[in-house]
Amino acid sequence: MSVAGKAPELTRNQALVHGALVRADGPLSAYEVLDRLREQGFKAPLQVYRALDKLVAFGLVHRLESLNAFVACSHAEGETEEPAAFAICDSCGGVTEFADARITGDLKAWAETDRFSLTGMTIELRGLCAACQTG
Amino acid sequence: MSVAGKAPELTRNQALVHGALVRADGPLSAYEVLDRLREQGFKAPLQVYRALDKLVAFGLVHRLESLNAFVACSHAEGETEEPAAFAICDSCGGVTEFADARITGDLKAWAETDRFSLTGMTIELRGLCAACQTG
DNA sequence: TTACGCTATGTAATAGTATAACATTACAGT
DNA sequence: ACTGTAATGTTATACTATTACATAGCGTAA
Ligand SMILES: [Zn+2]
Ligand SMILES: [Zn+2]
Ligand SMILES: [Zn+2]
Ligand SMILES: [Zn+2]
Numbered sequence: 289m290s291v292a293g294k295a296p297e298l299t300r301n302q303a304l305v306h307g308a309l310v311r312a313d314g315p316l317s318a319y320e321v322l323d324r325l326r327e328q329g330f331k332a333p334l335q336v337y338r339a340l341d342k343l344v345a346f347g348l349v350h351r352l353e354s355l356n357a358f359v360a361c362s363h364a365e366g367e368t369e370e371p372a373a374f375a376i377c378d379s380c381g382g383v384t385e386f387a388d389a390r391i392t393g394d395l396k397a398w399a400e401t402d403r404f405s406l407t408g409m410t411i412e413l414r415g416l417c418a419a420c421q422t423g
Numbered sequence: 424m425s426v427a428g429k430a431p432e433l434t435r436n437q438a439l440v441h442g443a444l445v446r447a448d449g450p451l452s453a454y455e456v457l458d459r460l461r462e463q464g465f466k467a468p469l470q471v472y473r474a475l476d477k478l479v480a481f482g483l484v485h486r487l488e489s490l491n492a493f494v495a496c497s498h499a500e501g502e503t504e505e506p507a508a509f510a511i512c513d514s515c516g517g518v519t520e521f522a523d524a525r526i527t528g529d530l531k532a533w534a535e536t537d538r539f540s541l542t543g544m545t546i547e548l549r550g551l552c553a554a555c556q557t558g
Numbered sequence: 559t560t561a562c563g564c565t566a567t568g569t570a571a572t573a574g575t576a577t578a579a580c581a582t583t584a585c586a587g588t
Numbered sequence: 589a590c591t592g593t594a595a596t597g598t599t600a601t602a603c604t605a606t607t608a609c610a611t612a613g614c615g616t617a618a
Contacts, residue, residue: 299594299595299596300595300596301595301596302595317574317575318575318576319574319575331597331598332597332598332599333575333576333577334576334577334578334596334597334598335596335597335598337575337576337577338595338596353488353489353545353547354488354545356574356575356576356604373530373533375533375534375537375539377539378542384537384539386533386537388529388533390529391526391529391530391533394523394525394526394529395508395526395546395548398508398510398521398523398526398548399510399548399550402510402519402521402553403552403553403556404510404512404519404548404550404551404552404553405550405551405552405556406548406549406550407513407549407550407551408548408549408550409546409547409548409549410488410489410545410546410547410548410549411530411544411545411546412488412544412545413530413533413534413539413541413543413544413545414541414542414543414544414545415534415539415540415541415542415543416539416540416542417538417539417540418537418538418539421538421540434565434566434567435566435567436566436567437566452603452604453604453605454603454604466568466569467568467569467570468604468605468606469567469568469569469605469606469607470567470568470569472604472605472606473566473567491575491603491604491605
């Protein structure tokens with residue numbers, strides 16, 4: 289349910305935070321982002337949180353509520369996107385982003401039925417990714 | 424996806440924490456629970472967190488990841504339950520728990536297709552409840 | 559009984575996450 | 589220049605969660 293208007297121009301801080309998340313191989317906490325940007329002059333959590341707020345609003349970054357962490361959106365910029373869902377591997381920490389119109393459609397339908405005016409949704413699966421299963 | 428075996432006997436601390444959540448009219452943070460139980464002798468966060476861990480494992484309490492808060496399960500004890508989903512009103516703070524087999528079924532199907540071994544899921548909707556909408 | 563293992567508990571200290579408050583800078587439109 | 593808005597810098601603080609260690613209760617095997 290990102291607003292994700294036309295491709296936004298990022299400020300310096302936003303671009304740095306976004307870059308850190310794009311380069312990361314998995315989700316990062318705000319403080320992990322901060323540590324990776326100290327060489328670029330970052331010194332306080334708020335520099336990260338303010339950039340993250342914007343990036344999330346733009347739809348370029350997603351917040352993983354069950355991890356208190358953030359990931360770069362895996363979709364191409366501007367690509368229309370159902371509200372994203374995530375599968376988080378408890379073994380390797382890998383995150384798979386997916387968008388399933390049937391799932392989000394069902395949730396929207398539930399909201400409609402319940403007269404709940406929907407503005408956002410969090411869908412996060414936990415378990416083991418294919419690579420991390422032994423048998 | 425609670426394990427929720429046969430009705431568990433709660434320890435004193437677990438019963439106190441559960442009672443506080445049942446009496447509350449909405450979700451409570453762990454520290455709000457703590458404050459409500461100081462008269463009963465609670466003094467440290469860990470007393471609350473340890474009880475919450477058990478209650479969540481029993482399926483008697485749910486954690487709301489997007490709020491860092493906890494609610495008593497709205498279903499009767501022992502009642503079989505699909506993994507719960509929640510609609511959280513951003514205006515009044517009210518939470519509606521629901522369980523929709525179609526939604527959870529779709530998520531399980533996605534996991535199956537992706538060879539993701541599912542152990543839990545978080546489904547939280549945000550918006551305005553019917554009572555909080557003006558028009 | 560005693561000893562052992564397991565669960566629950568008490569308490570203090572610390573780690574991790576997020577925001578409030580205030581000062582400053584940049585820049586567009588008038 | 590004046591004004592309004594958005595972004596930034598910085599310090600301090602609030603909120604959430606866990607580590608570490610000590611203690612107590614209880615069921616059971618020796
Ligand atoms: Zn995305
Ligand atoms: Zn994995
Ligand atoms: Zn429930
Ligand atoms: Zn409401």
